[in-house]
Amino acid sequence: MKEIRYPNGIVRSKPPSRTDNHSRRGFRLEDDLNASNQYYKDLNIALIYKKPTPVQIVKVDYPKRGRAKITEAYYRTPSTTDYNGIYKGRYIDFEAKETQHKTSFPKYLVQPHQIEHLKGVSRHGGIGFFIIRFTSMSKTYLVDSLEMIQKLEDPSAKSIPYSWFEEHSCLLQEGLYPRIQYLKAVDELYLKGD
Numbered sequence: 001m002k003e004i005r006y007p008n009g010i011v012r013s014k015p016p017s018r019t020d021n022h023s024r025r026g027f028r029l030e031d032d033l034n035a036s037n038q039y040y041k042d043l044n045i046a047l048i049y050k051k052p053t054p055v056q057i058v059k060v061d062y063p064k065r066g067r068a069k070i071t072e073a074y075y076r077t078p079s080t081t082d083y084n085g086i087y088k089g090r091y092i093d094f095e096a097k098e099t100q101h102k103t104s105f106p107k108y109l110v111q112p113h114q115i116e117h118l119k120g121v122s123r124h125g126g127i128g129f130f131i132i133r134f135t136s137m138s139k140t141y142l143v144d145s146l147e148m149i150q151k152l153e154d155p156s157a158k159s160i161p162y163s164w165f166e167e168h169s170c171l172l173q174e175g176l177y178p179r180i181q182y183l184k185a186v187d188e189l190y191l192k193g194d
Contacts, residue, residue, distance in 0.1 A: 029097075029131070035179045048085030051081065081128075088191055096131040098135055100136055119145075130145060140172045151168075
């Protein structure tokens with residue numbers, strides 16, 4: 001395939017691959033966000049990173065010298081949220097979730113420790129939000145963390161209707177570079193006066 005040279009200096013010989021197998025379900029949004037964050041970093045717009053999941057390695061095999069293979073590991077502690085970083089001098093922290101459901105977002109997808117973490121981010125003046133993708137409709141939304149947490153903590157339903165996202169969140173524009181233009185929504189929702 002022909003080599004492509006982009007204005008920001010990135011050179012690619014083929015577009016990023018996307019697999020459709022079931023084991024990769026849930027990683028498309030992550031892949032899109034990682035590519036978007038790389039774009040924002042390359043253009044010196046923001047520094048936002050995927051947080052590593054804390055893992056305790058228990059057993060390692062050494063089949064060949066210098067070729068270690070982890071054979072047993074456990075999560076040490078629950079991770080907080082998926083991404084954090086800095087944009088226009090403000091701390092940003094967010095959780096990204098995908099669902100195949102067409103009519104609602106299941107509340108069980110968000111863990112209690114993630115809710116508590118995002119409450120703390122807001123309490124300390126940071127910008128906290130959720131990015132929610134409805135894969136069956138090919139739509140991705142950014143919703144303020146406190147607004148969504150209020151809905152998550154409402155015990156009257158096990159899910160949040162899709163129509164709620166249409167009314168209370170920002171539909172994110174998707175494209176090639178960046179794949180998900182979520183910082184445009186951050187500007188509109190949080191940084192209008194900046």
